[in-house]
Structure formats: structure tokens, C-alpha cells
Amino acid sequence: MCLGIPGRIVDRRDDRGLPMGVVDFGGVRRECCLAYVADEANVGDYVIVHVGFAISRVDEAEARRTYEVLREMSQLDELDWMREVADQGMSMLGSPADPAAAARETGG
Amino acid sequence: MKYLDEYRDAALVRGLGERIRATATRPWVLMEVCGGQTHTIVKQGLDELLDDCVEMIHGPGCPVCVTPLEQIDKALRLAQDPRVIFTSFGDMLRVPGSDCDLQQVRARGGQVRVVYSPLDALALATRNPDKQVVFFAVGFETTAPANAMAVWRAKELGVKNFSVLVSHVTVPPAMMAILDSPDNRVQGFLAAGHVCTVMGWTEYEPIAARYRVPIIVTGFEPVDIMEGILLAVTQLEQGRAEVENQYVRSVRREGTVPARSLVEQVFELVNRKWRGIGEIPGSGLALRPEFADFDAEFRFGLQDIMVDEPAECHAGDVLRGQLKPFQCPAFGSSCTPERPLGAPMVSSEGACAAYYNYGRLRREVGATTRAEWGSAESDSLTTDDSPLTTDDSPLTTDDSRLTTDDSLVTVPVPEVPR
Numbered sequence: 001m002c003l004g005i006p007g008r009i010v011d012r013r014d015d016r017g018l019p020m021g022v023v024d025f026g027g028v029r030r031e032c033c034l035a036y037v038a039d040e041a042n043v044g045d046y047v048i049v050h051v052g053f054a055i056s057r058v059d060e061a062e063a064r065r066t067y068e069v070l071r072e073m074s075q076l077d078e079l080d081w082m083r084e085v086a087d088q089g090m091s092m093l094g095s096p097a098d099p100a101a102a103a104r105e106t107g108g
Numbered sequence: 109m110k111y112l113d114e115y116r117d118a119a120l121v122r123g124l125g126e127r128i129r130a131t132a133t134r135p136w137v138l139m140e141v142c143g144g145q146t147h148t149i150v151k152q153g154l155d156e157l158l159d160d161c162v163e164m165i166h167g168p169g170c171p172v173c174v175t176p177l178e179q180i181d182k183a184l185r186l187a188q189d190p191r192v193i194f195t196s197f198g199d200m201l202r203v204p205g206s207d208c209d210l211q212q213v214r215a216r217g218g219q220v221r222v223v224y225s226p227l228d229a230l231a232l233a234t235r236n237p238d239k240q241v242v243f244f245a246v247g248f249e250t251t252a253p254a255n256a257m258a259v260w261r262a263k264e265l266g267v268k269n270f271s272v273l274v275s276h277v278t279v280p281p282a283m284m285a286i287l288d289s290p291d292n293r294v295q296g297f298l299a300a301g302h303v304c305t306v307m308g309w310t311e312y313e314p315i316a317a318r319y320r321v322p323i324i325v326t327g328f329e330p331v332d333i334m335e336g337i338l339l340a341v342t343q344l345e346q347g348r349a350e351v352e353n354q355y356v357r358s359v360r361r362e363g364t365v366p367a368r369s370l371v372e373q374v375f376e377l378v379n380r381k382w383r384g385i386g387e388i389p390g391s392g393l394a395l396r397p398e399f400a401d402f403d404a405e406f407r408f409g410l411q412d413i414m415v416d417e418p419a420e421c422h423a424g425d426v427l428r429g430q431l432k433p434f435q436c437p438a439f440g441s442s443c444t445p446e447r448p449l450g451a452p453m454v455s456s457e458g459a460c461a462a463y464y465n466y467g468r469l470r471r472e473v474g475a476t477t478r479a480e481w482g483s484a485e486s487d488s489l490t491t492d493d494s495p496l497t498t499d500d501s502p503l504t505t506d507d508s509r510l511t512t513d514d515s516l517v518t519v520p521v522p523e524v525p526r
Binding site: 001002003004016017018030032033035036037038039048050051052053055056058 | 142143144170171172197199224225226227228246247248250251253254257261264265300301302303305306328357358359364366367370455457
């Protein structure tokens with residue numbers, strides 16, 4: 001439940017006052033809330049993401065290392081979740097579902 | 109990638125095992141309170157690697173497993189309400205309630221949707237203004253900031269058809285309940301890395317001092333866990349009882365302040381029942397009165413649902429470390445991941461499911477595992493046959509994969525008898 005996945009912020013925007021961004025998890029991209037790391041993380045930085053929220057900033061080498069180890073251990077439960085939900089065209093906060101865009105985003 | 113090799117290095121795990129064994133002059137009993145750590149420990153056999161010097165007790169570290177039956181029954185009531193789209197993390201779908209589980213309700217046509225983030229549930233509410241969208245807000249402190257934000261945001265945006273069924277629990281009171289119990293055997297703790305990423309570790313300092321137990325903030329990978337155990341054993345041998353941080357790459361003493369702050373604004377501490385353990389004072393989070401409009405229990409009048417836990421499931425004894433999963437009479441016979449009696453057999457982070465999935469069907473001799481890991485002198489195992497890198501169990505039932513969700517197109521829901 002408390003699994004966190006490191007990813008790199010590739011886009012950052014403001015959604016009616018809420019800092020949001022797109023985070024890349026080794027090729028899978030997902031919109032995430034950046035509110036809790038807004039003062040310390042920007043595009044290019046790595047963050048640990050839990051249920052769609054960045055909860056801390058980590059350095060790039062650390063993030064990649066953790067990701068690779070998790071992948072080796074087949075423990076990317078959250079990423080599977082994310083991928084499946086994204087495949088069904090679920091997108092964030094009010095934007096209309098667009099399965100084609102979701103498929104492009106996830107590479108699947 | 110040098111940093112990668114280091115953590116894949118089975119020799120490093122073995123080396124840490126040798127150091128732990130050399131440090132321990134007597135057997136010590138440690139508890140981890142994190143389902144992710146339980147999963148790693150059992151999957152990699154780290155406890156068996158050390159079973160001559162450290163006993164690992166798997167504490168109540170899986171929020172799915174400790175969610176009380178009455179909260180599951182409330183979720184089931186909501187999921188069968190034709191006005192409601194019930195949203196949840198995937199882990200909760202197969203947790204048995206009194207009569208059925210959420211997956212069965214969905215199969216019968218109930219609108220149960222798996223979401224990745226609570227903000228997805230909020231988005232669903234804005235897209236379905238004619239429906240009531242309820243989110244099952246479970247989890248430890250790691251998840252509380254996400255759920256707090258969904259409620260905060262719903263209030264800010266004036267989303268009237270969104271509410272949450274809250275079943276949040278917090279870790280430190282559970283640790284104290286375990287230490288206070290007369291049959292406690294725990295001498296030191298590994299604290300959960302991502303809980304502490306959010307909360308920091310200041311709450312743990314008075315516990316370490318009062319109960320004289322070392323508490324090591326620990327990560328999730330085999331090397332992290334072995335290092336956390338080594339730090340705990342070293343403290344115990346030296347007669348120290350302090351909070352120490354092994355998971356330096358993620359955790360700061362003060363935690364993630366903006367996240368803690370929003371949790372405190374949205375939630376307040378309440379007494380909360382833990383499945384199989386009972387009520388623990390101050391161990392839960394509930395919405396503050398100013399957010400009561402978003403409390404599904406009030407909105408749908410569910411406050412009076414009270415359910416006693418079934419006697420046939422020994423989850424409480426397992427969660428308190430009084431019983432190893434294989435010592436439960438139902439384990440592997442009337443209780444399996446396919447037909448679970450209780451939540452610890454459902455969640456991949458539950459102790460019972462971990463033992464079942466990784467073949468711990470009876471007491472096994474640690475020497476076998478030690479032989480599998482090899483000696484500290486042998487070459488590093490970075491190939492596919494390394495215990496660190498293989499997913500060797502065909503039995504793995506990973507409930508988060510049960511997320512083949514129905515489409516978001518709204519379909520008519522047949523009335524389900526209450």
C-alpha cells in the first residue's frame with residue numbers, strides 16, 4: 001500500500017491553483033500532484049510518487065537505482081495499476097477521457 | 109551503473125547477514141510494521157537467512173489487512189446503493205466483508221471502480237454530476253496526504269457529489285499497543301520508510317526512549333532491510349534505544365512538511381478499531397468537523413453499522429506476532445488467496461498471503477535458505493538465478509492486478525437487494 005515509485009518530472013502546470021505535473025516512470029507517463037514538493041522539485045527533478053502524489057524529492061541517481069531494483073524484483077504493483085487505469089482512458093481532474101491519448105502516453 | 113550493481117548484489121546481502129550474525133551475541137526479536145517490508149522479507153527469505161540470531165515478527169503493517177470488518181461492510185453497503193459510484197484502491201476489492209466482497213458486488217452490476225489516485229475519484233465526480241461518488245480512504249500516513257488533498261480540493265471546488273469513507277490508521281499508536289501488551293516479545297522495530305517520508309521520525313523518539321526499544325527507519329529493498337536489522341541489533345547489543353535512519357535517501361527528520369500540514373488541517377486523531385486487534389486509542393484519522401459534509405458515513409447514515417470480527421480467522425494473532433501464518437489451523441486449507449477468510453490472506457502485503465505465495469507452508473529450516481543464498485565469500489549473484497532478481501512463485505496473487513476495471517461509460521445498475 002505504501003509503495004512509492006520514483007519518476008522524473010517532465011512537465012509542470014497549475015490546475016486552478018493546484019501544482020500538477022507529468023511524471024515519467026521509465027517510459028510510462030502519468031499526471032501527478034506536485035503540491036507537496038512544489039517548493040523543491042521542478043521539471044527534470046526526481047520525486048517519489050505514491051497514489052498520484054509526489055511525497056519527496058530524490059536525486060536522479062537514487063531514483064534510477066531504486067526504479068531498476070524494483071523492476072528487477074517485479075514489485076512495480078503501483079505502476080501496473082497506473083498502466084491499467086491509464087489504458088482505460090482514465091485521466092486526471094475533469095479532463096475528458098481520451099483512450100488514444102492515454103495509450104500514447106503509456107506506450108501501450 | 110555502479111550504484112545498481114551494489115543493490116542487486118546478493119553478496120552484499122550475505123555480507124550484511126554475516127555482520128548481523130557476528131554482532132548478535134544472543135537471539136533478538138524485531139518487528140517490521142510495513143507490508144512492503146514484510147513482502148520483501150518473506151519473498152527473499154531474509155528472516156530465514158538470519159533465523160539463528162534474529163526473529164522477525166510481521167506486525168500490523170498492511171492497511172488493507174487492518175481495516176475492520178465493519179468498514180468493509182459499510183463499503184459494501186455503499187457499493188450496492190444505486191445512487192453511488194464506489195471508488196477504491198485495487199487492494200480492497202477482494203477483502204471479505206460479512207457476506208461478500210466488492211469484486212462480487214461489481215460482478216453483480218454494482219458500480220465499483222478502481223482508481224489509482226483519490227484525485228481520479230474526484231474527477232469522476234465532476235464528470236458524473238448525477239451520481240454520488242464515494243472514495244474508500246484507507247491507508248497509513250503515507251496515503252493520508254493524498255486523501256486529505258482530495259477532500260480539501262472537493263471543498264475548494266465546491267464538488268457536492270463527492271465524499272469519502274475514511275478508515276485511516278496511524279503507525280505509532282499500534283507500536284505502543286504492541287509494546288504495552290503483556291505477552292509482547294518485540295525488542296526493536298523497523299519503521300516504515302514511506303510513512304516516515306511523510307511524517308519524519310519525531311513521533312518515534314519518545315517511544316524509543318519510553319519503552320527502551322531501538323527504532324530504525326528502513327527502506328524496502330533487501331539491502332535496506334538487512335542494513336536496518338544490523339543497525340537495530342547493534343543498538344540492542346550496545347544497550348542503546350534510539351531512532352536511527354537507514355532510509356536516508358528519502359526520509360528527513362521533519363518529514364514532508366506541506367503534506368503533514370494538510371493532513372492536520374483535514375483530519376483529526378480518533379480512536380480506531382484495527383481488524384483482529386481491536387480499538388487502539390488515537391490510532392485513526394477522521395475528517396475534522398469543518399469537512400463533515402464530505403464524510404460518507406454521515407451523508408449515507410452508516411454510523412450505526414457495528415460488526416464483530418469472525419472467530420474462525422486468526423488474523424489478530426498473526427498481526428500481533430503471536431502466531432506465524434502456518435500455525436493457523438485454517439492456513440492453506442480453508443483459507444487461501446483464492447478463498448481468503450481474512451484480509452492478511454488477501455493483500456500481497458499481508459503476512460498470510462506472503463507466506464502462502466512464497467511456499468512457507470510449514471516451519472522450514474533456515475539453513476536451507478542460507479544454503480540457497482550461498483556463503484559470503486562466493487561471487488556476487490547478479491544473474492537471473494539470484495534470489496534478489498527472480499520472481500520465483502507461480503502462485504503470486506497480486507491483488508493490485510485485479511484492476512481490470514469496467515469502462516467509465518455509465519451503465520444502468522440493477523437494483524441489488526440490501
